[in-house]
Amino acid sequence: MNALAATNRNFRLAARLLGLDSKLEKSLLIPFREIKVECTIPKDDGSLASYVGFRVQHDNARGPMKGGIRYHPEVDPDEVNALAQLMTWKTAVADLPYGGAKGGIGCNPRDLSISELERLTRVFTQKIHDLIGIHRDVPAPDMGTNAQTMAWILDEYSKFHGHSPAVVTGKPIDLGGSLGREAATGLGVVFATEALLAEYGKSITDTKFALQGFGNVGSWAAKIIHEKGGKVVAVSDITGAVKNPNGIDIPALLKHTEITGTLKDFQGANFMDPNDLLVHECDVLIPCALGGVLNKENAADIKAKFIIEGANHPTDPEADEILSKKGVVILPDIYANSGGVTVSYFEWVQNIQGFMWEEEEVNFELKKYMTKAFHEIKAMCKLHDCNLRMGAFSLGVNRVARATLLRGWGA
Numbered sequence: 001m002n003a004l005a006a007t008n009r010n011f012r013l014a015a016r017l018l019g020l021d022s023k024l025e026k027s028l029l030i031p032f033r034e035i036k037v038e039c040t041i042p043k044d045d046g047s048l049a050s051y052v053g054f055r056v057q058h059d060n061a062r063g064p065m066k067g068g069i070r071y072h073p074e075v076d077p078d079e080v081n082a083l084a085q086l087m088t089w090k091t092a093v094a095d096l097p098y099g100g101a102k103g104g105i106g107c108n109p110r111d112l113s114i115s116e117l118e119r120l121t122r123v124f125t126q127k128i129h130d131l132i133g134i135h136r137d138v139p140a141p142d143m144g145t146n147a148q149t150m151a152w153i154l155d156e157y158s159k160f161h162g163h164s165p166a167v168v169t170g171k172p173i174d175l176g177g178s179l180g181r182e183a184a185t186g187l188g189v190v191f192a193t194e195a196l197l198a199e200y201g202k203s204i205t206d207t208k209f210a211l212q213g214f215g216n217v218g219s220w221a222a223k224i225i226h227e228k229g230g231k232v233v234a235v236s237d238i239t240g241a242v243k244n245p246n247g248i249d250i251p252a253l254l255k256h257t258e259i260t261g262t263l264k265d266f267q268g269a270n271f272m273d274p275n276d277l278l279v280h281e282c283d284v285l286i287p288c289a290l291g292g293v294l295n296k297e298n299a300a301d302i303k304a305k306f307i308i309e310g311a312n313h314p315t316d317p318e319a320d321e322i323l324s325k326k327g328v329v330i331l332p333d334i335y336a337n338s339g340g341v342t343v344s345y346f347e348w349v350q351n352i353q354g355f356m357w358e359e360e361e362v363n364f365e366l367k368k369y370m371t372k373a374f375h376e377i378k379a380m381c382k383l384h385d386c387n388l389r390m391g392a393f394s395l396g397v398n399r400v401a402r403a404t405l406l407r408g409w410g411a
């Protein structure tokens with residue numbers, strides 16, 4: 001099942017649980033606006049290269065639309081649509097005054113030089129600048145993009161609209177980025193994990209973790225888990241995977257990836273087939289890379305008792321069903337990885353106030369938001385007798401439905 005079909009399915013199940021009117025259900029599902037633009041740039045060798053960029057603005061009932069921009073070869077309209085919709089429910093679960101959006105460009109950032117990436121980002125921004133904005137749609141980093149990408153968007157956008165730091169979040173600190181934003185998604189994943197494990201009388205200390213993806217989310221989550229006494233027994237990136245049953249030395253691995261850019265040739269662990277990462281022996285599995293990686297092909301072989309969805313849409317509905325029958329507890333993406341957008345919200349607030357918070361304050365507030373959302377999801381699970389994914393979806397969808405009804409349709 002593709003990402004959009006899976007996301008629509010989860011939304012519809014939640015709408016049924018809530019007893020939403022079918023016309024309201026239909027209106028919530030249709031995106032507010034879908035943008036598709038051609039981005040042609042001169043490459044460093046003088047030849048031309050054309051790419052397709054997308055921005056899907058799913059819903060703005062609760063506030064400006066919010067969500068990352070992804071640079072990846074597999075970016076396609078259905079996936080961006082699904083990710084935009086997930087942002088709508090995610091911001092509502094976290095109770096942020098935002099709607100949802102997502103963007104992307106179908107390209108392999110590893111094949112582009114820094115100056116080619118800059119040109120591509122500026123052309124994309126030129127094409128969409130009238131449709132984003134501080135109170136309209138606020139992009140942020142996602143897979144394949146980072147603080148530098150946000151700096152180029154900010155600069156290009158500001159040429160048209162005047163200096164506007166709050167038009168993007170996840171910026172470099174020197175341009176108004178928030179302390180703590182870079183680590184926020186990984187830290188939020190860890191707060192979410194702690195909240196879940198505590199329900200089962202467990203903690204991070206001495207628990208065994210496997211993480212797929214060692215980029216922004218995966219590397220920060222691994223670092224913080226290691227600092228809290230957890231054992232990271234396996235991690236992977238696109239080039240391969242490493243394992244150590246006694247726990248990988250994460251600071252050493254971070255030093256290695258900083259120097260080489262990959263997990264390859266790391267001396268402190270054994271290499272393994274990256275396809276085995278998801279079915280590796282561990283207590284907690286944290287997918288932090290692509291969508292749809294847990295599916296009917298591998299779900300029956302998963303050894304973890306808990307899955308924390310650091311990535312967006314890592315579990316397809318068929319896998320959800322198989323895993324649920326096995327008794328595996330899944331903490332869904334729209335809650336588990338909401339730490340990033342929550343600190344993006346703090347960044348936007350700081351930019352609008354023209355004020356900067358201490359990192360301790362950012363992290364303290366993040367923990368408060370993550371803890372509150374966890375208990376609100378649990379309450380929905382109790383009310384509707386459902387799993388955590390449906391608890392989170394029904395919490396988010398209900399908040400957006402209420403805002404939509406209150407605003408009305410201005411007939």
Ligand SMILES: NC(=O)C1=CN([C@@H]2O[C@H](COP(=O)(O)OP(=O)(O)OC[C@H]3O[C@@H](n4cnc5c(N)ncnc54)[C@H](OP(=O)(O)O)[C@@H]3O)[C@@H](O)[C@H]2O)C=CC1
Binds near residue numbers: 143
């Ligand atoms: N950044 C954020 O704030 C947020 C991100 N997310 C989600 O988290 C996930 C990861 O995002 P982020 O960390 O920002 O992205 P990054 O681009 O920083 O990192 C992605 C990581 O995934 C690895 N990867 C890519 N393909 C594969 C594969 N087939 N098998 C194993 N590893 C793979 C990459 O390897 P390599 O480096 O070798 O290419 C890299 O380590 C995405 O689903 C994103 O939507 C969710 C909320 C917020």
Ligand SMILES: O=C(O)CCC(=O)C(=O)O
Binds near residue numbers: 141170312
């Ligand atoms: O920080 C943000 O605004 C969005 C992050 C994001 O894209 C996500 O949560 O999937």
